Amino acid sequence: DAGITQSPRHKVTETGTPVTLRCHQTENHRYMYWYRQDPGHGLRLIHYSYGVKDTDKGEVSDGYSVSRSKTEDFLLTLESATSSQTSVYFCAISEPPLGSPLHFGNGTRLTVT
Amino acid sequence: AQSVTQLDSQVPVFEEAPVELRCNYSSSVSVYLFWYVQYPNQGLQLLLKYLSGSTLVKGINGFEAEFNKSQTSFHLRKPSVHISDTAEYFCAVRLTNKLIFGTGTLLAVQP
Numbered sequence: 001d002a003g004i005t006q007s008p009r010h011k012v013t014e015t016g017t018p019v020t021l022r023c024h025q026t027e028n029h030r031y032m033y034w035y036r037q038d039p040g041h042g043l044r045l046i047h048y049s050y051g052v053k054d055t056d057k058g059e060v061s062d063g064y065s066v067s068r069s070k071t072e073d074f075l076l077t078l079e080s081a082t083s084s085q086t087s088v089y090f091c092a093i094s095e096p097p098l099g100s101p102l103h104f105g106n107g108t109r110l111t112v113t
Numbered sequence: 114a115q116s117v118t119q120l121d122s123q124v125p126v127f128e129e130a131p132v133e134l135r136c137n138y139s140s141s142v143s144v145y146l147f148w149y150v151q152y153p154n155q156g157l158q159l160l161l162k163y164l165s166g167s168t169l170v171k172g173i174n175g176f177e178a179e180f181n182k183s184q185t186s187f188h189l190r191k192p193s194v195h196i197s198d199t200a201e202y203f204c205a206v207r208l209t210n211k212l213i214f215g216t217g218t219l220l221a222v223q224p
Contacts, residue, residue, distance in 0.1 A: 035214075043203065043214040050210055098207055099162065102212050107156055
């Protein structure tokens, strides 16, 4: 899938614990994104990055933080996981032109108990 | 602000029948439009995209979509579906750095 690896693929954690999801790309694309997918909501943007150390919020950023210290890695952190953050998380990458499509990883299924 | 509306959450259809999945968008500026497909337990895969030019866009797996500016629509069509087309389909619009998705339409192809 366009050289995108998400880890872990599945995770179960308890409410209140910190969780970090990793997205690694081998395509050297400038833009990286984190989305969450929930039934009835489609995919909603959490955060995105337009370069190393350059990030911005999406539409559902509360409770999440991100970091990008290298072109190839984009980390999503849930500082204190809540049950409402149970979801499937997708990482995506793209090049700058607006017409460029996003390429998606295979997702991380996170369950917060 | 931009939004994408997929009115049909689920579309049942018999194998070899034609299908249309509807997508409407709202935007005050020029848009770039996309359709993605998601097979069970997988990530999203690009079906087709509209950037400019011809309003009829052809994609993979025999799908096509028509951009209609006056109706702000970008409906997806296939003249004859197969069982293997069973999946969830997402319409999306891109503005600046963000890709905004609709809520998805589950295409359920029955034998």
